[in-house]
Amino acid sequence: MERITLVGFGLLASSVASAIKQANLPVKIRAVSSPSTLERARQMNLADEFFGYDQTAEWVKDTDVILLCSPILHILKTLDDLSKLPSEILQACSKKILVSDIGSTKVEICKAGTKLPAPFVFVGSHPMAGSEKRTLEYNDPSIFENAYWFVCPPDGTKEEDYKPLLQLIDFVGAHSVVFPPEHHDRTMAWVSHMPQMLSSTLAANIPERLLNYNYQHYAGRAFRDMTRIAASGWNMWHDIAVTNRGETVRALREVREGLDETIAAMDRLQVVNEGKPAENDCSENLEKVFKAGNDGRASLFAPGRNAASSFSEVTVPLKDQPGALLAVLKPLAEAGLNVRDIELMKVRENVAGTLLLAFKTPEEARRAIQILAVLDYDVKDR
Structure with a gap:
């Protein structure tokens, strides 16, 4: 070329x-x-x-x-x-x-x-x-x-x-x-296009009973993570929607069927009455949903099947104080280690966060663990 x-x-x-x-x-x-x-x-x-x-x-x-x-x-x-x-x-x-x-x-x-x-x-x-x-x-x-x-x-x-x-x-x-292009659009409808529509729909439907009192500001990480991509621009998604409408609608309908099953499982639950739990709370169906969800999530990270899984990851607990990130990253940079991805996994005031660091090779990850261990960090191989 x-x-x-x-x-x-x-x-x-x-x-x-x-x-x-x-x-x-x-x-x-x-x-x-x-x-x-x-x-x-x-x-x-x-x-x-x-x-x-x-x-x-x-x-x-x-x-x-x-x-x-x-x-x-x-x-x-x-x-x-x-x-x-x-x-x-x-x-x-x-x-x-x-x-x-x-x-x-x-x-x-x-x-x-x-x-x-x-x-x-x-x-x-x-x-x-x-x-x-x-x-x-x-x-x-x-x-x-x-x-x-x-x-x-x-x-x-x-x-x-x-x-x-x-x-x-x-x-x-x-x-x-x-x-094949048909397989591509069918797959992307489920793993990309439908999640975008769900995220946008979720963020667009915060009820007035929360908005009127600004209670949405109390949202935890789960809601924030699920609505992160709701910030995506419409122009790009307009083109995706009109060129993969059929597969995306099918994916949304399949998720709606799953939601109906979850709602039905919730409806069957026997609630606590007068402070006493029911002998049989009928939670078996909801438990099945959770276990199927566990399996589905785990399948995303099957060894050898996910490109991102080839990164070697370590976790580092942080102190909630100024300069905490720099204290971890500076010695790694001085050692010539290239951090390929980084995520702050937990952020709460006065509670230590957990830093996730990704490296290209297991050897780089091992070197990072050795360097940070000398500095008294409790580093773990993920």
């Missing part, structure tokens, strides 16, 4: 560009975006060539790979524009051009992609990476590290035709998963 064209130069496109620049690869980066974004990309030295969205005939020339990184409906429009390019422009291309995308739904995009004429070869894709931040200002060359990156080639496509995409995925540290 000598030249990659990134259409829609937001967070993920600029992160790909940043990774290439950081590694000093001999690859020309062509940015296609709005004038203001292009100017900022130029200032940040994230690209070598700059084009507007409407300059399609220009940014197609001499490129090896086109990666469409704009919102889903814009990806569909760009695919339509590519399919309508004049024949003389297409005939002037001396080699195949691999076209892919990073859209969060795949069926509609792959349908449109398969209509592209030669010399284009289309393979849909979707990296399971991102952030609530959307612009190139927040580019992160390690954002794809250890993430799944779905690849959806049309039937009959040879792996050789999309090898540059697989090489790119491997280069940024992601794990490629070849998946």
